[in-house]
Amino acid sequence: MIDxxxxxxxxxxxxxxxxxDALEEWPEYFSEDTHYRITHIENExxxxxxxxxxxxxxxxxxxxxxxxRLANIYERQRYRHILGIxxxxxxxxxxxxxxxxxxxxxxxxxxxxxxFATGFYKDKFVKSDxxxxxxxxxxxxxxxxxxxxxxxxxxxxxxxxx
Amino acid sequence: xDTQRIHWKSDSLTRIxxxxxxxxxxxxxxxxxxxxxxxxxxxxxxADLQDAGDYRTxxxxxxxxxxxxxxxxxxxxxxxxxAHRGALIALEKSGKxxxxxxxYHAWSYNRQGDLTGxxxxxxxxxxxxxxxxxxxxxxxxxxxxxxxxxxxxxxxxSEETPDIEIYLGPExxxxxxxxxxxxxxxxxxxxxxxxxxxxxxxxxxKDSYHASLLHMFFTTFKLxxxxxxxxxxxxxxxGHHVSYSIVENxxxxxxxxxxxxxxxxxxxxxxxxxxxxxxxxxxxxxTLQILSMFPGxxxxxxxxxxxxxxxxxxxxxxxxLNWTYFGYADDTPEQRKTRLKxxxxxxxxxxxxxxxGAVGGFVQRGxxxxxxxxxxxxxxxxxxxxxxxxxxETSVRGFWKAYRSHMKI
Numbered sequence: 001m002i003d004x005x006x007x008x009x010x011x012x013x014x015x016x017x018x019x020x021d022a023l024e025e026w027p028e029y030f031s032e033d034t035h036y037r038i039t040h041i042e043n044e045x046x047x048x049x050x051x052x053x054x055x056x057x058x059x060x061x062x063x064x065x066x067x068x069r070l071a072n073i074y075e076r077q078r079y080r081h082i083l084g085i086x087x088x089x090x091x092x093x094x095x096x097x098x099x100x101x102x103x104x105x106x107x108x109x110x111x112x113x114x115x116f117a118t119g120f121y122k123d124k125f126v127k128s129d130x131x132x133x134x135x136x137x138x139x140x141x142x143x144x145x146x147x148x149x150x151x152x153x154x155x156x157x158x159x160x161x162x
Numbered sequence: 163x164d165t166q167r168i169h170w171k172s173d174s175l176t177r178i179x180x181x182x183x184x185x186x187x188x189x190x191x192x193x194x195x196x197x198x199x200x201x202x203x204x205x206x207x208x209a210d211l212q213d214a215g216d217y218r219t220x221x222x223x224x225x226x227x228x229x230x231x232x233x234x235x236x237x238x239x240x241x242x243x244x245a246h247r248g249a250l251i252a253l254e255k256s257g258k259x260x261x262x263x264x265x266y267h268a269w270s271y272n273r274q275g276d277l278t279g280x281x282x283x284x285x286x287x288x289x290x291x292x293x294x295x296x297x298x299x300x301x302x303x304x305x306x307x308x309x310x311x312x313x314x315x316x317x318x319x320s321e322e323t324p325d326i327e328i329y330l331g332p333e334x335x336x337x338x339x340x341x342x343x344x345x346x347x348x349x350x351x352x353x354x355x356x357x358x359x360x361x362x363x364x365x366x367x368k369d370s371y372h373a374s375l376l377h378m379f380f381t382t383f384k385l386x387x388x389x390x391x392x393x394x395x396x397x398x399x400x401g402h403h404v405s406y407s408i409v410e411n412x413x414x415x416x417x418x419x420x421x422x423x424x425x426x427x428x429x430x431x432x433x434x435x436x437x438x439x440x441x442x443x444x445x446x447x448x449t450l451q452i453l454s455m456f457p458g459x460x461x462x463x464x465x466x467x468x469x470x471x472x473x474x475x476x477x478x479x480x481x482x483l484n485w486t487y488f489g490y491a492d493d494t495p496e497q498r499k500t501r502l503k504x505x506x507x508x509x510x511x512x513x514x515x516x517x518x519g520a521v522g523g524f525v526q527r528g529x530x531x532x533x534x535x536x537x538x539x540x541x542x543x544x545x546x547x548x549x550x551x552x553x554x555e556t557s558v559r560g561f562w563k564a565y566r567s568h569m570k571i
Contacts, residue, residue: 038511042255043350050350050487052511054502059434064506066430071382073517153353153482154510157519 002096002125002140007086010125010138011100015081017135018161023068025135026161027061030142031126034058038162040149041119051146052158064161074159076109079116081162086123095143096125102147104162106155117162119149168571171536175559175566176544178537180529183359188569189478195569196457197223197475200323202309202316204459204472205229205239207486209313209346215258215273221474222317227306228252228262229315232273237310239317240275241303251303277302311335312342314461314470330455331397337404337453340444341463345491349501354483354510358522360458360475361565363483366518367454367471368557370394370405371541376521379513383432392450394549396557401456401564403557408447437503440465454557456564464514466497467504479526483519485509 010029017025030036037051055061068074084101091097099120106116124144132139147162168179168188182188197203203222206229210218217230219242226242228251242251244264251262251271261278263270270279277298285291306317309326316326327335356363366372374381392407432438440449443466453461458473472484485508489501507514529535539562542554546563549556 039350040352043352048348048350049498050352050502050505052352052509054506056499056503057434057436060437060503060506063432063434063437066432067379067382067513070430071378072513073376073378074520152351153355155355156357156510156523157354157516158511159516 001091001093002127004086004088006138006140007088007096007098007100007125010136010140011083011086011121013135013138015083019079019081021078022135023065023160025133026065027058028133028136030058030061030145031128032058034061034142035144035146036061036142036161037145038147038149038158040152042152044122044146044148052154053161061161068159072159074157077160078107079160079162080105080107094126096140098123098125102162114155116155117147117149117151119147119162122146122148169534170566170571174544175546175562176538176540178539178562179533180535180537181533183362183526183529184478186478189475191569192475193223193225196565197225198319199568200318200320201457201568202318202323202326202329202455203457204455204470205306205308205315205317207313207346207348207470207488208237208310208315209348209488210256211237211315213258215260216256217252217259217262217273218256219252219254220472222306222319224475224477225319226250227317228275229308229317230259230273237308237315238274239306239308239315240271241305243303244269245277245301245303246280271302275303275305312338313346314338314342314459316459330402331399333395334397334402334404334453334455337395337406337451338461340446340448341451341453341461341468346468346488347491347493348486348488349498350485350487350505352485352487352509354485354519355476356481356483356519356522357479358481358526359478360473360481361561362522362525363473363481363518364454364458365558365561366522367452367460368403368405368561369555370552370557371555372521373552376517377514379507383430385432385438392550392552394552394554394557396546396548396560399456399564399567400546400560400562402454403560404451404453405552405557406448406451407552409449437506438465440500440504441497443497456561462508464507465504466500467507468501469505469508481522 014029036055038053039051082103086098086100089097101120104117107113125140126143128141205220206218211231214233220227228242229239231237244251246269249266251264261272268281272278283292309316311326390407395404451463460471462469469487474482476482489498539555539558542556546560
């Protein structure tokens with residue numbers, strides 16, 4: 001069983017990793033065969049499977065960060081994630097399923113700050129035997145994280161992950 | 163008006179006055195001459211309206227529109243504006259209804275947009291009511307002519323717009339038919355809010371010059387394949403275009419495997435190359451086809467990643483880009499998975515297209531205070547013809563040819 005405090009600590013570290021621009025460490029929160037997707041509530045309700053980000057491996061997440069660092073062109077920006085308390089929706093010896101609300105502000109180099117995204121993570125956590133990494137020392141990883149945004153609209157572009 | 167606010171310094175299509183992107187009066191004129199003019203505007207996919215009563219709400223320019231299938235299996239479209247006080251008739255993005263009723267005073271409409279009911283028309287207890295002379299047939303939201311072509315539903319406010327196949331011309335029609343040759347299935351919808359005038363996005367779509375310069379994803383990860391052939395087709399009106407490329411050697415999987423060996427110069431290579439492990443589904447070998455239709459519709463095939471895009475102005479300096487990702491109804495699960503993975507290339511977070519969401523804003527901000535200056539669109543000369551190379555702005559000039567013709571400026 002994975003306890004609530006572990007989930008909270010995991011999520012807090014996850015958010016700090018993105019918000020402090022330690023993006024290379026971000027994939028460490030995921031299992032090798034993870035599924036990560038960013039979508040919105042209407043697609044989710046209609047069972048439309050596409051995402052604006054769609055990964056079915058941790059390597060795809062590593063590649064996404066490499067693309068952000070090396071290839072993609074976008075204005076300098078930061079996020080500030082504010083995460084709520086995970087609601088554990090189902091739990092067994094294999095996995096813990098939780099929903100965690102998020103609010104993400106985007107801070108541009110100009111100083112302009114907007115609420116960029118709100119929504120919730122639809123997560124499946126599993127225990128991990130992998131040795132603790134710099135970012136993830138919690139003994140758990142995300143087998144699945146679907147960031148379900150409340151709005152169907154993305155302003156300008158989404159570069160940094162949610 | 164005796165003073166022309168926008169000064170085109172000549173008939174040449176190689177110079178674009180910057181004021182065209184932020185002038186309020188121009189935007190007002192566009193509503194009449196472009197979006198309510200002799201143009202076909204994308205409304206929705208036929209696949210969105212399966213059964214009688216299924217409807218979607220959308221916009222033509224900034225005008226709200228309802229698109230609905232009636233009992234006769236025909237698709238109808240009408241302005242989403244109650245004939246009484248002008249309130250929206252339908253509020254949801256999509257749904258299914260026997261008819262429509264405005265929430266404000268309960269005036270009701272059938273699926274063809276005819277006013278069928280006026281609440282308390284005869285008054286209450288003999289008091290009030292509409293005058294006997296009020297004729298429902300004379301009131302109602304404006305109706306659009308609707309055309310369905312290859313599963314794409316278009317509408318026009320003008321009686322004079324040529325039939326859709328004439329409007330598009332045979333070359334563009336063939337390129338649409340090439341992709342939409344069998345039933346499709348929607349796999350996701352996303353909206354990207356662009357901080358720029360709608361025309362800047364349409365120009366970006368037509369601009370084959372920027373592709374390998376702005377979008378570094380393919381070159382950075384050494385995914386460019388050799389011997390790419392391609393070209394740009396511009397229709398005679400200038401308003402529609404296709405840019406395409408062909409990979410001659412379609413042993414794509416082998417070339418990717420070869421590249422997966424770490425290159426000598428220590429270049430970063432993708433760790434999960436399944437992102438681009440596509441499958442061949444068109445006999446002509448075309449692996450990329452971007453098609454635009456005047457004023458604001460795009461059909462896209464990037465390898466196996468298929469989508470339509472609808473460009474909608476939201477005031478002078480904002481645009482909404484509605485992406486609808488789709489596959490074919492008979493996709494195998496593996497094919498569907500491939501499309502989902504390749505969709506990382508497109509949309510608001512796309513490895514290729516995220517930049518297109520930002521560059522329009524860079525122009526919109528860059529041209530503030532440059533009302534009397536103009537953009538240079540001279541790559542590939544001054545013509546608007548088709549071209550074999552893609553280092554050309556011919557289809558951008560084509561857009562302005564069509565635009566100026568509709569706007570009479």
